Amino acid sequence: MNKPQKKTEDIRQFILENIEEHPGDITAFVSAKYGISRQAVHRHIQKLIKEGLVITHGTTRNRKYQVKPLVDFSIELPLRELEEDKVWRQYVRNLLNDLPKNVLEICHYGFTEIVNNAIDHSEGMSLGIAVKRTYRMLQLLIIDNGVGIFNKIQKVLNLDDPLHAILELSKGKLTTDPEHHTGEGIFFTSRMFDRFSISSGKIYFAYLESAGDWLLEDKEEAIKGTAVRMQINPRSHRTTKKVFDEYTTEGDYGFSKTHVPVFLASYGNENLISRSQAKRLLARFERFKEIVLDFENVDSIGQAFADEIFRVFPSRNPGIHLFPIRANKEVQKMITRAMNEV
Numbered sequence: 001m002n003k004p005q006k007k008t009e010d011i012r013q014f015i016l017e018n019i020e021e022h023p024g025d026i027t028a029f030v031s032a033k034y035g036i037s038r039q040a041v042h043r044h045i046q047k048l049i050k051e052g053l054v055i056t057h058g059t060t061r062n063r064k065y066q067v068k069p070l071v072d073f074s075i076e077l078p079l080r081e082l083e084e085d086k087v088w089r090q091y092v093r094n095l096l097n098d099l100p101k102n103v104l105e106i107c108h109y110g111f112t113e114i115v116n117n118a119i120d121h122s123e124g125m126s127l128g129i130a131v132k133r134t135y136r137m138l139q140l141l142i143i144d145n146g147v148g149i150f151n152k153i154q155k156v157l158n159l160d161d162p163l164h165a166i167l168e169l170s171k172g173k174l175t176t177d178p179e180h181h182t183g184e185g186i187f188f189t190s191r192m193f194d195r196f197s198i199s200s201g202k203i204y205f206a207y208l209e210s211a212g213d214w215l216l217e218d219k220e221e222a223i224k225g226t227a228v229r230m231q232i233n234p235r236s237h238r239t240t241k242k243v244f245d246e247y248t249t250e251g252d253y254g255f256s257k258t259h260v261p262v263f264l265a266s267y268g269n270e271n272l273i274s275r276s277q278a279k280r281l282l283a284r285f286e287r288f289k290e291i292v293l294d295f296e297n298v299d300s301i302g303q304a305f306a307d308e309i310f311r312v313f314p315s316r317n318p319g320i321h322l323f324p325i326r327a328n329k330e331v332q333k334m335i336t337r338a339m340n341e342v
Helices: 003-018 026-034 038-050 084-096 101-121 149-157 162-171 185-192 240-246 275-282 303-316 329-340
Strands: 054-057 064-067 071-078 126-133 138-144 195-208 213-232 257-261 290-294 321-325
Touching: 003 026, 003 038, 026 038, 038 054, 071 084, 084 101, 084 126, 101 126, 101 138, 101 149, 101 185, 101 213, 101 240, 149 162, 149 195, 162 185, 162 195, 162 213, 162 257, 162 275, 185 195, 185 240, 275 303, 303 321, 303 329
Parallel strands: 257 290, 290 321
Antiparallel strands: 054 064, 071 126, 126 138, 138 213, 195 213
16 A cells, blocks of 8 residues: 555544544544645545445534444343343344454453343343444443342342442452352453443443543433443454453462442542441452552542551451552552551
8 A cells, every 4th residue: 555545544544533523523623633625634524425434414514424333233132031142143243243353252251241140130021232333433232121230239238329339349259149150240341341331220330441430420310220331442452361361460360450449439529538438448358369449539538548448458468469549649648648557
């Protein structure tokens, strides 16, 4: 491929990768990026429209562009006697034939894990499945009409409330049926996709892989059951092995390392100050060898909270290592103070 051809292909790919975030100003955006005229960008877009890769909405003045779905499939199935591997092969696998092997393996793992959770735990009657694919995004959506994942975890494990259930879910190794499940599926699935979200009741809980950030929101309208949405770039280089290896400590082939968002230990705008809050965060840490404590979105912590985590817990559990990350100066000061009290 010569240089002009490569530049043309680069521009086309850039348009397809950015058009959904810039549906109304994609022409100006591409023009500024590559230093070409808007007319030249418009010619590229018109060719993509003719090839069926881009569609338009609105009049000339208010025209917006969108990547045309390459796949837009949905079906509703009865949950009774459903088998996740058969659902994958019968309805989903053939829609993804041209995906790179690594992305296909991620989709296979995530889809079957979430469908299996719905079959075994949701107590629902039906399962909705949707697959949507564009040039830059692949989305798997799985919805059941059961009791709701957060309510189920809270009830079976006798936790304080659904928010407490989310904190425990984020740690991994959590299951309401330990005889048949390890509790690893949701943890690893959430780390494999670019964006992973669970909606149940009025709670929306999501993980964004690119930033390593968790989102927790209250929605006005409640969702019956559980909706899990998984999104990944079809050209992602991530692999299932890379994700599994990230949470395996050296010399140990099991799931021995976890990453916990500390802000989930608080409720609303309350400060993390008490030993009881710290103990809620520390619950089940003994099941791991290394715990990364992520202090993103935590403005401050109290002396008792820090002391319980960074002095008391390590003294009682010398084989477990805590690694605080993304702490601001004030939080880091309290962590250092607690560690120095040892």
